[in-house]
Amino acid sequence: MADWPYNTANWKRLRTAHLRAFPFCEGHKAMGSPYVIANTVDHRVPISEGGPAFPGHDGLASYCPACHSAKTARGTEAGAVRSGKPRRGCDAEGNPLDPSHHWKSLRADPVGPPPNLQNQLVSKGNCDG
């Protein structure tokens, strides 16, 4: 079970609202793939470093599971995912996280949204209201 504040109704509401407002992964966005669906909301300033538990949207960041775990593995500092270090693993679509990975050259259009984006948004949106 998640610890405070993640087990509170306040956090769940804030998290849902943030993902609705910022549905795409910031880690991938920084690497040139702005349309990777996020499902994790992270504090820009960790609570353990004095950040507010329930900040506004500008105090929160949306990440996909891969970027969030990469960020967590590297430490709590904000923006760790934007470091230029090589990255292991892949995203939910099977694309390498490392922007310099040779598989990237197989992507048809690294800038535009995938054609099934709307389907993803509909099928993965969670409405708990």
Ligand SMILES: [Zn+2]
């Ligand atoms: Zn990501």
